[in-house]
Amino acid sequence: MSDPFALTTGAPRYFLSRLNPLAKLAAVLPFMLWLLLVRDVWTPFLFLILAMVTILIGARLSWRTLLLLVAGLPAVVFVLSLSFGLWTDASRVDTTPLVFQLGEFRFFRGAWLIGLATALRLGAVLALALIPGLTTTGPDLVRASVEHLRVPYRVGYTALAAYRFVPRFRHDLDLIRQAHRVRGVSGGRGPVAGIRRALGYVVPLLAGAIRHAERVSFAMDSRAFGAHESRTERHLLPLQVRDGVFVGLFWLCGAGLLVLAAQLG
Incomplete structure (x- = not known):
């Protein structure tokens, strides 16, 4: 069975696949950690969009992966937002508009927003992790x-x-x-x-x-593996100028999104 999270075979290597694995990790890791600390809706939403756009532009993916990214991930975020919202204490959000009521159970807009913020954080962290995850092999990372x-x-x-x-x-x-x-x-x-x-x-x-x-x-x-302090590598993965350019541009876009989210919030 083919892996749905895979690059299309025989396809030209897009720029994410040509980057050093460590450069892609360095680009996304600071923002993944930052998303664990925020509680608003706009910050994870903007980073989710940034990660999806980066993947769609920078990697040639199979149609299954495209479908999962474009339709599956937003659907999962929406379902999780409702699930997390159902567990929110109604007394905290009873001043917000009522969305629906089933018997004595009432679901408020504030509860959904709290659940949406949590679901978006999970979705954004996952999408950022997919930038190196979909375009990097395990051997290259090692x-x-x-x-x-x-x-x-x-x-x-x-x-x-x-x-x-x-x-x-x-x-x-x-x-x-x-x-x-x-x-x-x-x-x-x-x-x-x-x-x-x-x-x-x-x-x-x-x-x-x-x-x-x-x-x-x-x-x-x-093969005397481990007998010496170092070994000669057959396949080298040098850090090049394009790696630094990608990291710098991604950090610049991320900083701009943080400023934009602060203004929207």
């Missing part, structure tokens, strides 16, 4: 961290090896399911049968993971 943040390569490439386990687990799980179907192994139907089948996958998956880890360990030892 290589950039080792190269520029002086993360010990023993730690970085151990994390990279663990990252490689994820598709390996998926492949092994598909093989186990196919083997069970060929041998006629079935636990019946229904949720209980599904749980029973899932538990039957645990032991072979664990055995395959141990074998794979052993092979990786032998391969790393045979």
Whole structure:
């Protein structure tokens, strides 16, 4: 099954994909932390728009991702705003206009605004995280961290090896399911049968993971991994002028949005 959060294969690399992973993190991380502190509606709303525009312009995405960004994310924000608003104490907002009433339950506009502010913060943080998340691979992030943040390569490439386990687990799980179907192994139907089948996958998956880890360990030892303080990188991810330009422009736009939100609020 294809990953809906993926760049279209064979497509030209847009500018976000050409940037250094650390530059994209440096651009969005300060504002992600700032959004955790604000309580108004306009600040997360403006940053949500900024993040979506940046992604739509800077990355070539599959149609599923475009649909999730344009329609799915706003829909989730709206549903969450109602959900959070329902948990708001009515006595705090009973001076605002009444939106609807069901029996003794009353839903006020102030409660919805409180829920909307919380939902927008979550949506904006998620959208900002998608800027590096949709256009950066795990190996590139590890290589950039080792190269520029002086993360010990023993730690970085151990994390990279663990990252490689994820598709390996998926492949092994598909093989186990196919083997069970060929041998006629079935636990019946229904949720209980599904749980029973899932538990039957645990032991072979664990055995395959141990074998794979052993092979990786032998391969790393045979290449003298960790025997030296540093290593020569084959794939370099240098910080270039365009990375600094992107970070500076993003911070400038973010500062302008903060001023605009303060005026609107």
